[in-house]
Amino acid sequence: MSKAMPAVHELQESLAGPRAVINGGKPIRLESGAMLGPVTVAYQTWGELNADRSNVVLVCHALTGDQYAVGTHPITGKPGWWESMIGPGKSIDTDRFFVICPNCLGGCMGTTGPAATNPETGEPYGTAFPVITIRDMVQAQAMLLDTLGIDKVMCVIGGSMGAMQVLDWAACFPKRVVSAVAIAGAARHSAQNIAFHEVGRQAIMADPDWCNGFYFREGKRPESGLSVARMAAHITYLSEPALWRKFGRALQDRYTKSYGFDADFQVESYLRYQGASFVQRFDANAYLYITRAMDYFDLEADFDGDLANAFRNTQTRFLLLSFTSDWLFPTSESKEVVRAMNRAAANVSFVEVESDKGHDAFLLDEPDMFATVGGFVDSVAREQEAGR
Amino acid sequence: MSLLSGSRGRFVLGHNEYGLRPDLALVASMVEPGTRLLDVGCGDGALLEYLVKVKGCDGRGMEISQAGVNACVARGLSVVQGDADRHLVDYPDDSFDYVILSQTLQAVRSPREVLLQMLRLADTTIVSFLNYGHWAARWSMVTRGRMPHTRALSTPWFETPNIHPCTVKDFMDLTRILKLGVGRAYGLAKEREVTTIAHGFEGQANLFAEQAVFELLRPEQPKGKKRRPA
Numbered sequence: 001m002s003k004a005m006p007a008v009h010e011l012q013e014s015l016a017g018p019r020a021v022i023n024g025g026k027p028i029r030l031e032s033g034a035m036l037g038p039v040t041v042a043y044q045t046w047g048e049l050n051a052d053r054s055n056v057v058l059v060c061h062a063l064t065g066d067q068y069a070v071g072t073h074p075i076t077g078k079p080g081w082w083e084s085m086i087g088p089g090k091s092i093d094t095d096r097f098f099v100i101c102p103n104c105l106g107g108c109m110g111t112t113g114p115a116a117t118n119p120e121t122g123e124p125y126g127t128a129f130p131v132i133t134i135r136d137m138v139q140a141q142a143m144l145l146d147t148l149g150i151d152k153v154m155c156v157i158g159g160s161m162g163a164m165q166v167l168d169w170a171a172c173f174p175k176r177v178v179s180a181v182a183i184a185g186a187a188r189h190s191a192q193n194i195a196f197h198e199v200g201r202q203a204i205m206a207d208p209d210w211c212n213g214f215y216f217r218e219g220k221r222p223e224s225g226l227s228v229a230r231m232a233a234h235i236t237y238l239s240e241p242a243l244w245r246k247f248g249r250a251l252q253d254r255y256t257k258s259y260g261f262d263a264d265f266q267v268e269s270y271l272r273y274q275g276a277s278f279v280q281r282f283d284a285n286a287y288l289y290i291t292r293a294m295d296y297f298d299l300e301a302d303f304d305g306d307l308a309n310a311f312r313n314t315q316t317r318f319l320l321l322s323f324t325s326d327w328l329f330p331t332s333e334s335k336e337v338v339r340a341m342n343r344a345a346a347n348v349s350f351v352e353v354e355s356d357k358g359h360d361a362f363l364l365d366e367p368d369m370f371a372t373v374g375g376f377v378d379s380v381a382r383e384q385e386a387g388r
Numbered sequence: 389m390s391l392l393s394g395s396r397g398r399f400v401l402g403h404n405e406y407g408l409r410p411d412l413a414l415v416a417s418m419v420e421p422g423t424r425l426l427d428v429g430c431g432d433g434a435l436l437e438y439l440v441k442v443k444g445c446d447g448r449g450m451e452i453s454q455a456g457v458n459a460c461v462a463r464g465l466s467v468v469q470g471d472a473d474r475h476l477v478d479y480p481d482d483s484f485d486y487v488i489l490s491q492t493l494q495a496v497r498s499p500r501e502v503l504l505q506m507l508r509l510a511d512t513t514i515v516s517f518l519n520y521g522h523w524a525a526r527w528s529m530v531t532r533g534r535m536p537h538t539r540a541l542s543t544p545w546f547e548t549p550n551i552h553p554c555t556v557k558d559f560m561d562l563t564r565i566l567k568l569g570v571g572r573a574y575g576l577a578k579e580r581e582v583t584t585i586a587h588g589f590e591g592q593a594n595l596f597a598e599q600a601v602f603e604l605l606r607p608e609q610p611k612g613k614k615r616r617p618a
Binding site: 317319338339343345347348349352353368371372374375380382 | 424448454457458459460461462463464465466467468469470478479480483
């Protein structure tokens with residue numbers, strides 16, 4: 001891979017798009033008690049904010065996502081990760097709604113994270129960055145909306161880690177959230193998922209180029225470690241049927257086995273490509289911090305051991321979706337949340353979408369998902385208009 | 389809904405101004421406005437939407453098909469994908485004032501368990517079902533020697549979702565076995581003709597009703613007593 005690439009922390013300074021310094025430039029108190037600041041949040045918007053600011057849709061991205069949900073990505077040159085969901089006439093209709101997608105706290109696309117400059121040292125934070133949580137990400141998003149003069153969101157929506165943020169938004173700011181859509185998510189990270197994340201983190205930390213998190217001082221990047229982390233994680237986003245359909249046991253660019261450790265199989269070649277392209281756009285430390293935030297997420301524990309407490313007396317309308325072949329965030333996790341919402345008498349709808357594409361299905365072309373989300377968001381908007 | 393009264397417990401259902409199917413309009417007429425309810429097997433949400441938007445109920449739905457849930461969600465209803473056999477256990481005791489099961493009882497795996505679950509969630513349930521005791525069904529079976537094929541029962545045996553067909557009398561037997569209270573009960577024929585099923589006179593309804601709608605109450609509860617909405 002090209003060593004001429006600028007380091008991610010240099011690259012992110014040059015990224016296009018609006019940024020806001022939140023909390024008036026004052027440090028924010030994190031869930032751990034640590035102070036962090038000033039905090040900048042980079043974000044993207046689509047559509048027009050209406051006069052009474054009632055048409056806001058907040059999109060929360062997943063672990064390795066970013067604010068470029070729509071439009072050409074400034075680094076990869078590829079289409080946005082949720083082009084299929086957001087746009088004129090789509091499920092989240094930018095002709096009607098003002099859609100905002102911030103880069104999460106701890107991210108590496110312009111929002112304050114381990115690759116950002118530490119004002120105390122003048123160099124990137126690295127592992128001097130404090131450990132953050134999903135709640136801290138949500139707090140930063142809420143402060144961004146404060147900064148932009150937006151009180152209520154008509155809908156907060158996200159998949160995977162984004163769904164965790166959605167649930168936390170609804171639990172922490174019930175009066176600011178008219179409706180919430182959590183796709184392929186969970187109210188807490190499972191032991192298996194923590195285990196997978198630990199494998200990824202250990203791969204990064206075992207890379208000598210990681211340099212205890214201060215690789216930028218040496219002009220290095222732990223590319224092989226981050227790449228292995230990505231490869232391992234990527235398997236968990238797919239399903240055996242999806243892998244089989246895509247690759248089977250087909251060989252890559254050869255007719256016979258090499259009897260060596262080249263990428264003989266297409267699936268190996270694919271994973272190597274996934275790993276290699278990921279390191280071009282993602283900061284290894286950011287990967288450590290964001291996976292940690294997901295591991296710490298446990299909404300049930302935060303609400304005295306009863307998840308229903310997170311949703312008592314809420315007026316928010318909820319939609320939860322899961323996918324049949326998702327084994328990373330399986331349907332049982334979504335159903336746990338639905339049951340808790342039922343105990344709290346919350347307004348919840350739930351669908352398990354038939355798909356063999358695994359966890360990644362929420363990013364892919366799933367017409368049933370688009371229909372369900374589109375119908376839900378439209379009904380919330382119409383209800384809101386009728387109530388005005 | 390308007391009930392055009394006739395004589396001796398007979399009515400003709402008026403046209404529902406929201407286009408609700410007559411059997412659903414009959415069910416809707418048995419629900420107190422402003423109550424909390426769960427519609428099990430709510431289909432495309434026509435009844436649930438009527439109860440929520442017209443009768444001001446706080447309604448939830450459960451539906452097995454994705455298409456049904458999508459239709460409900462698009463109507464602004466809160467509906468969870470699930471089936472009566474497996475997912476009623478997810479709700480706490482006394483979650484609702486009513487649980488409604490329209491045209492679904494005969495399609496569930498364990499009708500008896502489903503009825504008991506419903507009465508755990510609410511002290512009143514409203515159940516509607518097709519009556520296989522209707523004279524035309526009997527005539528069809530006797531003359532053809534095959535499963536009934538009538539106007540009301542037109543799906544062939546290998547395609548009907550009704551794996552537990554029953555008659556009005558069969559249903560009454562089950563309510564006795566389970567010691568359930570029976571509130572209001574109606575027979576429905578020719579789409580709109582309603583007959584009150586009087587206690588001890590089920591035989592007539594069993595012969596002339598194509599569909600039946602029953603209000604069932606918890607065993608311990610005196611007949612007809614209804615908990616008021618909070």
